[in-house]
Every structure is written in structure tokens, then in C-alpha cells.
Amino acid sequence: MTDNFKKSLSTVDIIALAFGAMVGWGWVVLAGGWVASAGLWGAVLAFLLGGFAVILIGFAYAELAACMPITGGEHTYTHRAFGVHISFLCSWSILFGYLSVVAFEAVALPTVIEYLIPNYNQGYMYNIAGWDVYATWVLVGMVGSILVTYLNVRGMEVAAWFQKLAVVGILLVGIGLFVGALLFNPNANLSNLAIPNFINGTAGIMTVIIMVPFMFVGFDVIPQAAEEIDLTRPQIGLFLIVSLIMAVMWYMGIAWSVGHTLNLEQAQNSSLATADAMSNAWNSTWAGRLLVVGGVLGIMSSWNAFLIGGSRLMFAMAKAHMLPNALAKLHPKYNTPANAIILIGGLATLAPLFGRKSLVWIVDAGGIGIVIAYTCVAAAFLYLRYKEPNMVRPFKVPFGKAVGILTLIISIAMFALYLPVSPSGLGKVEWGIFGVWFVLGIVLYAHATTKNPGKSKAFMDDEIRAIKEANQIWLKENSVGSFALNNQSKKSI
Numbered sequence: 115m116t117d118n119f120k121k122s123l124s125t126v127d128i129i130a131l132a133f134g135a136m137v138g139w140g141w142v143v144l145a146g147g148w149v150a151s152a153g154l155w156g157a158v159l160a161f162l163l164g165g166f167a168v169i170l171i172g173f174a175y176a177e178l179a180a181c182m183p184i185t186g187g188e189h190t191y192t193h194r195a196f197g198v199h200i201s202f203l204c205s206w207s208i209l210f211g212y213l214s215v216v217a218f219e220a221v222a223l224p225t226v227i228e229y230l231i232p233n234y235n236q237g238y239m240y241n242i243a244g245w246d247v248y249a250t251w252v253l254v255g256m257v258g259s260i261l262v263t264y265l266n267v268r269g270m271e272v273a274a275w276f277q278k279l280a281v282v283g284i285l286l287v288g289i290g291l292f293v294g295a296l297l298f299n300p301n302a303n304l305s306n307l308a309i310p311n312f313i314n315g316t317a318g319i320m321t322v323i324i325m326v327p328f329m330f331v332g333f334d335v336i337p338q339a340a341e342e343i344d345l346t347r348p349q350i351g352l353f354l355i356v357s358l359i360m361a362v363m364w365y366m367g368i369a370w371s372v373g374h375t376l377n378l379e380q381a382q383n384s385s386l387a388t389a390d391a392m393s394n395a396w397n398s399t400w401a402g403r404l405l406v407v408g409g410v411l412g413i414m415s416s417w418n419a420f421l422i423g424g425s426r427l428m429f430a431m432a433k434a435h436m437l438p439n440a441l442a443k444l445h446p447k448y449n450t451p452a453n454a455i456i457l458i459g460g461l462a463t464l465a466p467l468f469g470r471k472s473l474v475w476i477v478d479a480g481g482i483g484i485v486i487a488y489t490c491v492a493a494a495f496l497y498l499r500y501k502e503p504n505m506v507r508p509f510k511v512p513f514g515k516a517v518g519i520l521t522l523i524i525s526i527a528m529f530a531l532y533l534p535v536s537p538s539g540l541g542k543v544e545w546g547i548f549g550v551w552f553v554l555g556i557v558l559y560a561h562a563t564t565k566n567p568g569k570s571k572a573f574m575d576d577e578i579r580a581i582k583e584a585n586q587i588w589l590k591e592n593s594v595g596s597f598a599l600n601n602q603s604k605k606s607i
Contacts, residue, residue: 119185120270120449121344125353127274128336128343130281131422132357134415135332137284137364138215139222142409144325145372146380146387152318154373155311158366160319164326165362170521171488172333172358173511174495176351179337180509182581183350186430187337188491194578195494195501198434198571205431206555208487210548211331212424214480216458217465219417221473224254224466226413229386229406242469255466262417263459266425269448270342273418280415287408288364291388294395295371309373309381327528329365331484332416333358335423338430347588351509371395421458428454434577435569436562478540479547482532489525496522506585508592 123131148157178191188208193201227234228251237249266273300308312318336343336354343350368388372381375391384390386406393402429451432442445452465473496518498505511517533539563570 119341121342122270123274123339123343123345125345125349126278128339128345128350128353129357129360130278130415131274131339131419132333132336132354133360133364134277134281134284134412135335135419135423136330136357136361136416137281137412138219138332138416139226139409139413140329141365141368141412142386142388142406144387145368145391146376146382146384148322148325148369149309149373149376149387150378150381151313151321153310153313154370156313156319157322157369157373160322161326161362161365161369163319164323165330165358165365167524168327168330168333169355169358169362170517170524171492172355173517174492174521175334175337176354176509177507177511177514178491178495178498179340179354180347180351181505181507181585183337183340183343183347184430184577184581185338185341185426186434187334187340187427188487188494189427189430189434190574190577190581191337191494191498192490193574194581195497196490198574200490201434201574202431202436202555202559202570204487204490205427205436206551206559207483207490208334209424209427209431209483210551211480211484211487212420212427213458213461214477214483215331215420216417216424216462218473218477219413219420220255220259220462220465221470222413223258223410223417224251225470226406226410227254229389230403230410243471245469245471247467247469252466256463258414258417259459259463259465262414262421263455263463266418266421266455266459267445267448267450267452269450270339270422273422277415277418280411280418283411284408284415287392287405287411288367290401291371291392291395291405292367294392294401295374298375298395300374309376309378324531326365328481330358330361331481332419332423333361334487335419338423338426347508417462421455421462424458425451425454428458434573435566436559475543476547479544479551482529482540482544482548483551485525485529485532489522489529492518492521492525506582506589508588 145157148160151157152160175187179187182190182194184190186205189201189205192204235246235248235251239247239249239252241247265276314321333354336350336357340350345353372387372391375394376384376387380390380394381387386402389402389405389409392405393399395401428437428441431437432439432454441451441454441457443453444450496515499514499518530536531539534541534545
């Protein structure tokens with residue numbers, strides 16, 4: 115297989131990459147709604163149950179990533195199971211999700227700065243969908259985008275260093291909130307409006323559960339960068355699951371801390387409930403501002419991770435002759451897919467010009483693409499368990515067929531949440547945006563298959579054959595079986 119990418123990601127790097135992708139800005143803004151809807155322990159239980167469902171999906175990814183540690187992740191898994199057409203559908207869908215998140219982070223950053231520097235918006239430009247766009251607001255988003263793009267072009271080591279720094283900051287702030295909540299005495303500090311343990315019973319818990327899967331989007335960036343991970347194959351799968359468990363514990367801890375330190379009125383009305391909880395816990399406004407800084411680090415870590423994942427997927431699709439060949443070029447000095455990084459980063463740099471409301475539409479539409487990809491991967495995982503029962507699986511999920519069936523059901527249920535018939539369904543604008551992206555994909559794919567007939571299938575078939583050969587070599591060199599943590603199995607493919 116290709117030796118184009120340097121194996122530079124350690125255990126800490128991939129955990130930081132996945133955890134940082136899953137922990138963005140939402141925990142700062144949404145936690146008040148969680149506890150107001152379900153209660154303190156209701157919100158915690160919702161994340162426990164919802165997190166378990168996402169971990170099941172993660173098991174499918176872990177098994178396939180360990181078996182096929184190839185840049186592009188889903189791109190390869192779905193081809194092995196269903197062929198090149200489904201591979202393109204899956205890849206194009208999740209690429210939209212990645213692009214939408216990267217673009218939104220360029221809007222989230224200047225929005226957050228408003229809480230740290232009041233009235234910094236200067237230079238009114240125009241109004242889009244009811245949102246006033248200011249020159250200073252746009253400038254902050256653009257500068258942030260250029261910085262993250264530059265770091266990624268410079269190399270995976272630089273991006274990974276930045277990711278670890280951001281995640282350490284997030285964890286320190288989160289620990290500060292949790293410790294403050296442990297020391298906080300609600301009986302002495304809150305009114306009789308303290309948040310109940312449960313609100314609205316099962317209905318309240320379900321209100322939070324439908325939001326849970328989308329808080330965990332991002333663990334799938336690990337398979338996208340699989341060729342750059344310097345770990346054994348079983349470890350790739352193992353630490354993907356570890357990062358998911360960390361995220362589940364994080365969100366449960368945030369929900370408990372906010373529910374323990376705010377009263378019901380504060381949780382319902384606060385625009386930054388987690389920051390207010392931090393202020394309450396330490397009885398200081400500076401603590402709340404410190405937590406907002408942690409939120410900024412969450413934006414940057416998620417932004418960085420999705421740019422890594424999106425650029426690697428775009429690179430893989432270009433190598434397979436599904437996208438223009440220029441996107442498959444590596445930087446001569448930094449050995450990164452620079453053209454793909456610059457394209458995604460460039461789109462994100464323009465994103466602040468469109469205001470916050472229009473970008474929210476795009477992010478919501480991008481969620482459809484991510485769930486479609488999850489469904490394709492779940493189906494591929496289950497199908498390969500039947501089609502190739504003897505496939506080499508360095509990280510083999512116990513009761514794989516049962517897990518596959520549950521994962522597929524969960525993925526389909528997640529997709530159903532977007533449908534117009536669902537209470538949480540998306541509107542015409544979001545479906546229209548996704549429709550435009552889908553049509554664009556059809557046009558690009560038709561052009562690629564016309565210009566390079568049969569090349570996509572031939573390239574990916576060769577890739578799968580090379581994977582099978584490498585897996586047989588791995589199997590001979592590692593007789594200790596699945597879940598082995600044998601350092602001698604660090605073999606590139």
C-alpha cells in the first residue's frame with residue numbers, strides 16, 4: 115500500500131483527535147436545556163443510554179478501521195462490502211458533514227468572542243436571514259480559519275500538537291467545573307427552584323437522547339487518518355472506543371455539574387448555562403469567563419479535527435478518481451494533502467461572510483450526510499460478517515452480528531429523526547441544501563466515471579487486494595489473536 119503518509123500519530127494524539135472532535139462548543143450552550151428538559155439525573159441517564167448507542171456504532175468503526183487502516187475510512191469499508199457506487203455515496207455524504215462543521219466553527223469562534231469582549235462588533239456590513247454581519251466579526255472568523263488551515267498544511271505533527279494543547283485546556287476547565295460542583299452546596303446556595311432529579315419522566319429523557327448522537331460526531335476522524343497512526347492494528351480499534359468512552363463520561367459530568375449548580379430558572383433562561391454553572395460553583399464571574407475560554411478551545415479542537423478528517427477523505431476520493439486529481443497531491447515539503455486542506459479551509463474562511471443563520475442551516479443539512487454514512491458503515495460491518503466470516507479482524511467485536519444488527523437499527527433510527535414526519539425533522543431549506551449537494555455529487559461522479567471509465571473500481575479493487583495480502587502477513591506475524599496489543603504488529607500496509 116501507499117507509503118505517502120508518515121506514521122506520526124501516537125496513542126495520545128488519536129485520543130486527542132477524536133475526543134477534541136466530539137467536544138466542541140455545544141456543551142457550553144446546550145447543557146442548561148438538557149437539565150431543564152430531563153432533570154439532573156435524567157440528563158445524566160440520557161447521555162449514558164445515548165452514549166451506549168453511539169459506542170455500538172463505534173465498535174463497527176473500530177473493527178473495520180483495525181482491519182483496513184487506510185486513509186479515507188468509510189470510503190474503503192463500503193467499497194469492500196458494496197462496491198464503488200455505495201462507496202461514493204457514503205464518502206460524499208460524510209464529506210458534506212465534515213465541510214459543514216468546519217465552516218460552522220469559523221462562525222462559532224467570532225460568536226463566542228462576543229461573550230469575552232462585549233460590543234466588539236464594529237463595521238456593520240449587511241443582514242442575512244435576520245442576522246447582522248459586522249466586519250470585526252467576519253475578520254475574527256477568517257483569521258481563525260487561516261490559522262487552522264496553515265497549521266494543517268504544515269504537517270500532521272503540527273496539527274496534532276495543536277490538538278493536544280487544546281484538549282488539555284478543555285480537560286482542565288472541565289475538571290475545574292466538576293470539582294467546583296462537588297464542593298458546591300445547593301441547599302445553601304440555591305432557591306427552592308433547584309433542578310429536580312427527573313423532569314417529565316421518560317419523555318424528558320427522550321428529549322435529550324435525540325440530541326445525544328450528534329454531540330458525539332467526530333470519533334470517525336480516526337479512520338480517516340488511519341495511515342498516519344503509529345499504533346498496532348488492535349490498538350487503533352481499542353483507542354477509538356476509549357475516546358468514545360471519555361466523551362460519554364465528559365458529557366455525563368457536564369450534565370451533572372450544571373444540574374447541581376444551577377436552579378431551574380437559570381437553566382431555562384441562561385444563554386451560556388455551563389459558564390453560569392462555573393460562576394456559581396466558584397462564586398466568581400472570572401470562573402465563568404475561564405470556562406468560555408475552554409469553549410473556545412473546544413471550537414478550535416473540533417475545527418482542527420474535522421479539517422484533518424475532511425481533507426484525508428477528499429484526498430482518498432481523488433486518488434480513487436472520484437474527484438479531481440489535483441486533490442490527491444501531497445505537499446512536497448510537508449507531505450500533507452495541501453490542496454484538499456486549502457480547499458476546505460478556503461471555504462471555511464468565506465463562511466463568516468454568510469452570517470450565523472445560514473451556516474446553521476448548512477450544519478443541520480450536513481448532519482443528514484453524517485447519519486447516512488453511519489448507516490452505510492453499519493450495513494457494511496454487518497454484511498462483511500456474513501460475506502467474509504474469515505476476514506482478518508485484528509480488533510474483533512464480540513457477538514458481531516448482533517452488534518451489527520443493533521448498530522444498523524440505531525443508524526436508521528437516527529436518520530429518521532431528520533425526516534419531516536419527525537418532531538425534530540429538518541425543514542425545506544435544509545433538505546434543499548442537502549439536495550443541491552447530492553446533485554453536485556452526481557454531476558462530479560458522472561464526470562469522473564466518464565473521463566476515467568472503470569478506473570475508480572480498478573483502483574479500489576487493487577487497494578482491497580493489497581489489504582487482504584497485508585492482513586494475511588499480519589496474521590502470520592501475530593498469533594495472539596484479536597484485541598492483542600503486540601508492538602511487533604506495527605506494519606504499514
